[in-house]
Amino acid sequence: MTESLLIKNVQVNSPADGIFMQGDILIKNGLVAAVGENLSDDSANIIDGTGLTALPGLVDIHVHLRDPGFTYKEDIITGCQSAAAGGVTAVCCMPNTKPATDSPEVIKYILEKAQNAAARVHPVASISKGLCGEEMTDFAALKAAGAVGLSDDGRPVENGRMMLDALVKGNENGLKVVSHCEDLAIINGGIMNEGEYSRQLGVKGMDRASEDSVTAREIALAAASGTPVHICHVSTKGSVELIRDAKRRGVHVTGETAPHYLFFTDEKLLSRDALRYRMNPPLRTAEDREALIEALMDGTIDAIATDHAPHSVEEKQNFEEAPNGVVGLETSFSACYTKLVLERGMSLEHLVMLMSVNPAKIMNIQGGSIAVGKPADIALMDLNCVWKVDPEKFHSKGRNTPFDGSSLAAKPVMTLLEGKVVYKDNERNWGENK
Numbered sequence: 371m372t373e374s375l376l377i378k379n380v381q382v383n384s385p386a387d388g389i390f391m392q393g394d395i396l397i398k399n400g401l402v403a404a405v406g407e408n409l410s411d412d413s414a415n416i417i418d419g420t421g422l423t424a425l426p427g428l429v430d431i432h433v434h435l436r437d438p439g440f441t442y443k444e445d446i447i448t449g450c451q452s453a454a455a456g457g458v459t460a461v462c463c464m465p466n467t468k469p470a471t472d473s474p475e476v477i478k479y480i481l482e483k484a485q486n487a488a489a490r491v492h493p494v495a496s497i498s499k500g501l502c503g504e505e506m507t508d509f510a511a512l513k514a515a516g517a518v519g520l521s522d523d524g525r526p527v528e529n530g531r532m533m534l535d536a537l538v539k540g541n542e543n544g545l546k547v548v549s550h551c552e553d554l555a556i557i558n559g560g561i562m563n564e565g566e567y568s569r570q571l572g573v574k575g576m577d578r579a580s581e582d583s584v585t586a587r588e589i590a591l592a593a594a595s596g597t598p599v600h601i602c603h604v605s606t607k608g609s610v611e612l613i614r615d616a617k618r619r620g621v622h623v624t625g626e627t628a629p630h631y632l633f634f635t636d637e638k639l640l641s642r643d644a645l646r647y648r649m650n651p652p653l654r655t656a657e658d659r660e661a662l663i664e665a666l667m668d669g670t671i672d673a674i675a676t677d678h679a680p681h682s683v684e685e686k687q688n689f690e691e692a693p694n695g696v697v698g699l700e701t702s703f704s705a706c707y708t709k710l711v712l713e714r715g716m717s718l719e720h721l722v723m724l725m726s727v728n729p730a731k732i733m734n735i736q737g738g739s740i741a742v743g744k745p746a747d748i749a750l751m752d753l754n755c756v757w758k759v760d761p762e763k764f765h766s767k768g769r770n771t772p773f774d775g776s777s778l779a780a781k782p783v784m785t786l787l788e789g790k791v792v793y794k795d796n797e798r799n800w801g802e803n804k
């Protein structure tokens with residue numbers, strides 16, 4: 371039996387397909403069957419899309435699902451529910467799990483558990499076994515098992531020779547290398563951005579050069595080998611300038627940044643609140659924040675990813691000792707819409723490129739399109755509402771968000787994964803559905 375769903379009277383914005391219209395989307399057997407005006411299908415369930423905007427499901431290529439090993443922080447099922455609640459239909463999950471995602475067995479575990487999850491999960495495998503930076507993993511076997519990329523995220527690859535080999539062998543195996551740029555010797559135990567506020571607090575800082583020097587190295591290695599590299603969570607003006615220059619020179623480099631870097635600066639750390647404000651890379655200065663926004667506006671940075679990093683409230687209590695990271699899946703679209711579209715005048719189309727089309731392209735995964743015949747991965751957004759972030763309502767197990775209590779514009783209200791409703795905002799009045 372054919373299962374049909376008809377979304378009526380919705381504003382459709384899908385830049386990869388050149389679709390910008392008010393109309394209907396017909397979905398059959400999980401695929402987009404038609405996008406147009408006055409569509410009808412007698413057997414279809416109807417969703418009234420009046421006042422809503424349909425986007426291709428968001429693609430978040432930097433997420434920590436914490437599974438296997440740290441399921442008290444998050445697991446594959448809750449992480450994907452959190453994604454769905456944020457309009458995200460595909461995630462790339464990072465390999466710093468326990469055991470690390472360094473073998474086909476762990477990839478298999480992740481993909482099996484993700485089969486019935488509320489988002490599509492694409493594992494990023496580790497470059498080195500156990501993320502120890504010593505012995506490289508078997509890229510061909512990891513690719514065959516379903517990995518889409520390579521990274522030691524959570525840690526840098528300290529040895530430049532190993533990174534160069536990873537870029538070349540990753541490229542041969544069709545696996546994008548994504549780099550966490552950090553020089554641990556410069557960090558030397560620092561816990562926040564090095565500057566005025568770290569000095570005021572009397573705590574060890576993380577100099578911006580710790581990030582920039584490794585960004586520069588990755589660009590040099592990509593240029594030398596003629597292979598692509600993706601720079602994770604860009605947080606500094608220096609890294610932005612390095613990427614901008616490299617792109618001008620034709621180096622195959624792409625970059626992502628995260629919503630929290632567009633809002634907050636290291637001044638927030640004066641609160642000594644690790645739960646909300648400690649992550650790595652750390653919140654930087656107003657100058658860095660402005661450079662990141664400009665880099666998104668001018669195309670220097672290609673993608674927005676959350677670096678969703680859930681931790682328990684307990685382990686985040688001690689300011690100095692707390693692990694790094696904040697959650698982001700359920701606030702990313704609203705935060706970026708508020709900051710970039712409403713405050714800075716970015717087009718919605720451009721934001722969809724940054725949050726769906728480009729990330730799918732960078733990792734070579736499904737997404738970014740609602741063309742006929744494609745899987746119906748669709749996010750319905752209410753762009754006209756303003757809501758207050760309440761972490762207690764998160765689907766994630768994590769409550770560690772800098773957006774706690776923030777008023778944000780635009781809200782994901784329904785998410786479809788292959789035509790199946792995987793999230794519905796029950797606080798919204800949906801009227802009488804057939």
Ligand SMILES: [Zn+2]
Nearest residue numbers: 523524550602
């Ligand atoms: Zn990282």
Ligand SMILES: [Zn+2]
Nearest residue numbers: 464523524677
């Ligand atoms: Zn990360």
